[in-house]
Amino acid sequence: MGSLAVHSKKHKVCVVGSGNWGTTIAKVVAENTKEHSDIFEAEVQMWVFEEEYQIPKDSKHYNDETSHPRKLTDLINSLHENPKYLPNIPLPKNVVANPDVVDAVKDATILVFNLPHQFIGKTCEQLKGKIVPYARGISCIKGLAVSDKGCELFSESIGQKLGIYCGALSGANIATEVAQEKFSETTVAYDPPAMDSQHPTPQGTPHGSHTDLTKLEGEAKGLTGKKMKRTALPSEYPPLHHKNVKMLFHRPYFHVSLVSDVAGVSLGGALKNIVAIAAGFVDGLGWGDNAKAAVMRVGIMEEVKFGKMFFGDSVQTRTFTEESCGVADLITSCSGGRNFRCAKMAVAEGKSIGEIEQRELNGQSLQGTGTAYEVNDFLKKEGKEQEFPLFTAVHSILEGKKKPEDIPHLIDPNRGEE
Ligand SMILES: NC(=O)c1ccc[n+]([C@@H]2O[C@H](COP(=O)([O-])OP(=O)(O)OC[C@H]3O[C@@H](n4cnc5c(N)ncnc54)[C@H](O)[C@@H]3O)[C@@H](O)[C@H]2O)c1
Numbered sequence: 001m002g003s004l005a006v007h008s009k010k011h012k013v014c015v016v017g018s019g020n021w022g023t024t025i026a027k028v029v030a031e032n033t034k035e036h037s038d039i040f041e042a043e044v045q046m047w048v049f050e051e052e053y054q055i056p057k058d059s060k061h062y063n064d065e066t067s068h069p070r071k072l073t074d075l076i077n078s079l080h081e082n083p084k085y086l087p088n089i090p091l092p093k094n095v096v097a098n099p100d101v102v103d104a105v106k107d108a109t110i111l112v113f114n115l116p117h118q119f120i121g122k123t124c125e126q127l128k129g130k131i132v133p134y135a136r137g138i139s140c141i142k143g144l145a146v147s148d149k150g151c152e153l154f155s156e157s158i159g160q161k162l163g164i165y166c167g168a169l170s171g172a173n174i175a176t177e178v179a180q181e182k183f184s185e186t187t188v189a190y191d192p193p194a195m196d197s198q199h200p201t202p203q204g205t206p207h208g209s210h211t212d213l214t215k216l217e218g219e220a221k222g223l224t225g226k227k228m229k230r231t232a233l234p235s236e237y238p239p240l241h242h243k244n245v246k247m248l249f250h251r252p253y254f255h256v257s258l259v260s261d262v263a264g265v266s267l268g269g270a271l272k273n274i275v276a277i278a279a280g281f282v283d284g285l286g287w288g289d290n291a292k293a294a295v296m297r298v299g300i301m302e303e304v305k306f307g308k309m310f311f312g313d314s315v316q317t318r319t320f321t322e323e324s325c326g327v328a329d330l331i332t333s334c335s336g337g338r339n340f341r342c343a344k345m346a347v348a349e350g351k352s353i354g355e356i357e358q359r360e361l362n363g364q365s366l367q368g369t370g371t372a373y374e375v376n377d378f379l380k381k382e383g384k385e386q387e388f389p390l391f392t393a394v395h396s397i398l399e400g401k402k403k404p405e406d407i408p409h410l411i412d413p414n415r416g417e418e
């Protein structure tokens with residue numbers, strides 16, 4: 001059921017990204033846009049970073065037409081499957097793969113950002129000035145935007161670059177399990193500008209009439225207190241309050257909890273990737289579950305400390321302890337996530353984690369290694385490396401300056417007293 005008010009326009013959704021998680025979220029969203037046709041246009045555009053892909057000979061999709069490399073977008077649109085990044089999962093027919101990012105976001109009022117974090121800056125540059133000014137974003141990206149200016153959440157940096165409000169989605173969500181419709185939970189943080197609920201244009205604007213956007217412009221405060229230009233959602237569209245945002249993501253197999261703590265949700269997803277690498281390191285040594293639990297305990301403490309230290313009161317401890325994006329994501333990531341698995345293989349085989357990533361992930365991208373370096377850069381500049389011994393240990397091991405066997409010593413709180 002949608003809202004009772006009649007709105008002349010529906011929200012158009014674009015998923016910006018089409019990897020393992022990007023394609024899974026496009027599937028989830030497309031199931032919902034079809035089901036809630038009073039609020040959303042059924043068609044979901046999915047931007048694909050175009051590449052040629054060869055269907056493997058042992059695939060059920062291998063035939064005369066697919067015996068040579070084909071554009072990934074053509075394959076997705078004809079097979080209704082993403083054979084490279086989410087094989088063997090049927091996609092709803094209303095997911096449309098589009099290689100042109102500007103065309104994909106055209107007229108979209110909801111932009112779901114779902115790319116490996118290293119590609120988001122460039123993608124946003126391409127989108128500047130090309131989106132509707134009152135679009136709203138949700139970032140599903142697990143990572144942090146670290147630059148000379150400091151450490152930002154992707155929801156914030158996307159919001160600033162594009163001049164829109166952007167929330168975050170993160171949870172204990174290994175993509176393939178969600179795509180197979182095995183039960184999981186997620187957390188969506190959405191705390192839009194108050195102007196969205198103020199209906200700045202008269203209700204019931206006649207169909208086809210154009211909203212005067214200058215009347216909708218205003219300012220909103222970001223997490224860091226920076227003022228950002230915002231354009232309110234015209235009243236022709238159904239409001240994007242928590243209930244309607246939940247309708248876009250919630251499925252019987254994918255339960256959504258809506259919160260307002262954008263920083264807590266984003267930090268849980270980003271920082272657990274560093275902890276998962278540490279868990280992989282100790283498991284790769286054959287040290288067993290107790291060692292992994294110790295690393296996870298220290299890891300969640302460092303996540304909360306990082307949030308409080310650098311994002312202040314906007315971060316709530318309970319987001320880490322009670323929501324899927326916190327401790328639950330830490331557990332699943334340290335059990336079966338890619339960062340964990342690759343780090344474990346790297347130690348067990350005596351290879352670099354980058355080598356294992358290339359060999360095992362078929363083009364998917366580890367986020368924990370980049371985040372470990374970026375967080376370390378930031379902590380070093382802040383003079384706080386010693387206050388985050390596990391994050392610092394992972395960076396030192398990746399750098400080859402320490403060994404996985406050093407972890408117990410490096411995270412020992414009494415270390416400095418020897
Ligand atoms: N995979 C998961 O289980 C999972 C679950 C939850 C969250 N996440 C998060 O979601 C985000 C996206 O991860 P994913 O799993 O969809 O990606 P992925 O690891 O499958 O990465 C591959 C994607 O990167 C794209 N790509 C490669 N080069 C590019 C370029 N130069 N510019 C733009 N795109 C390029 C590829 O086209 C492909 O879509 C990450 O932040 C990740 O941490 C992943």
Ligand SMILES: O=P(O)(O)OC[C@H](O)CO
Pocket residue numbers: 142171172173174175273276329332333336337338339340366367
């Ligand atoms: O496979 P990973 O390590 O990128 O983790 C996947 C998800 O983030 C788990 O929630």
